[in-house]
Amino acid sequence: MNAPAQAGAIAGRGPLGLTGGPARPGPARVRAAVPGASKRTAYLLGAILLAVGLLMLFPVVMSFLSSIKPPTEASAAPPTYLPHSLSLANYVKVFSYQAGLATYVFNSLAVAALTILFCLVLAIPAGYGLARLYVPGRELLFLVLLLPLMIPYQALLTPLYLAFSKMGLANTYVGLAIVHTILQLPFSVYLLRQNFEAVPRDLEEAAKMDGCGDLAILWSVFLPAVRPGIVTVVLFAFIASWNEFIAALIFMNRETMFTVPIMLVGVRLGHYGAIDWGALEAGVVISVIPCFAIYALLQRYYVSGLLSGAVK
């Protein structure tokens, strides 16, 4: 058992997480998947793993390297692999692009924040009610809440657009956040219901003995207990909203209300004819930073959410 990685595709049990996820029960044993596999196989496997990893990182790394080339080098044909000289000119350009990057980032953040708020305000009570309280027709109502999964939101954009225009919600943060909430609500309710169901009965009983009402119990007993679920809901709502494209494209048609992805497409279309590749790569890098940061910090929640939310 000296080489854990020895052709050991299915060997090795333990934490699933990418750098330490939720521990899984079971004996922590490491076995060679192929008995008698040679050292050469182990090296080969290692080389494949390294190659696959680097290949997957290649586009992002290259995009970053390209973004710090001087603009002329970034648009050079054929392209250079590594920057010959470094420059932040592309970033400077993106910062002052059209209404200014700050505006677009703020728009994206505002919509994401509202989406998170709406998801929590709707899904926490719903998840709690479905898991812990008597609700007539519980499963039917649950199915209704999962309806946005069955009806693609892309199809609803026309009627929503017409209604929002009439209500003055076109080109507003609230309007787009509502659409993003439609997208995320089923997952949020599903996940939180599961989380609320997992809270032990006796915690609830003790609070009831003390004469607490449902709302007080929800606040003081349940919310702390389901915190991981809430973090996961927030995380997914943020990433979904930050990245969402088609609704943002339709609902935010005023330049100053664009979110980051819509602004990026503007750079791609190249308002002055030619595409500014350096600025485009700088924009791509900026657009992925929040996602990478959140993923790096909250990987555990992200992966657990992904696994529990197979329904999503």
Add this chain to the structure above:
Amino acid sequence: MRSAAKPIRSRCAGLIYVAPALLFVILFVIYPLARLVGLSLTSSSLLGGSKFIGLTNYVRAFDDPVFWQALWFTVRYTLYITPILMILGFAFALLTAANSPLSRFARSAIFLPVVVGLASSSLLWFWLLDEQVGLINRVLLDLGLIAHPIVWWIDPGLGLWGVIISIVWKVVGFGTIIFVAAIQGIDAETLDAAMIDGAGYWERVWRIVLPLSARSILLTTLVSAIGSMLAFDQFYIMTAGGPRSQTFTSVYWMYQNSFIYFKLGYGAALAIVTVVIIFLGVTAQILLTRRGART
């Protein structure tokens, strides 16, 4: 007194907690869906004017070559990309399921693009695949694999594959992470027993790992296929539907009619067709999830 009042109170309480979310779904999903059905029976236009025309829009869709072309293109895209995603995802899962530092690194790298937005990843690959400034062509030229740069976006076939490459990069980690969980959840005793009985590595994969991951694979296949049938962002950004409307997807053709040509009624009919197709897929998915949750 408290005990007498309780049943009624808690009966209402439960509903009150669920009510806001329920109201939200009624207001922003069910009502718009009803509007959509109504809209599809009219000649509505964003430019004004609306008349009830019955099923005319559906008949028109039936006679619209671009509708069929877009639907067939979307189905083809789904049929090509789903097996690639599943097979590659499962291969990556087998490769990285062990917890050595190197497989953790590879797993992280495989999963990283999943958190990237579709717009960002599409723009990234639009650049990488460009015939002049793109690095993919530079690499292929330097390796001597091609003599001239590949011009991806002038040919619908090549364009389709350009998009598929970019989406495989972006999405493959989703399946991988789910399959790794399935593989790691397999009882070690079972594998040990098989190994003692002399089953080789591939035999164990084929006879044990694959059957025991079957449900995960089926679910991921459905999720993935549904996502592909709704493809829009990647085509809007990379091929812009071209050349000659040959890379429109169903959702793209719907968007094009509703928001570019302002034909709301016709766009609504196209949307209803999409809803029906996706509804069937998701219903299958939910039935599978729920049955799995019980067993």
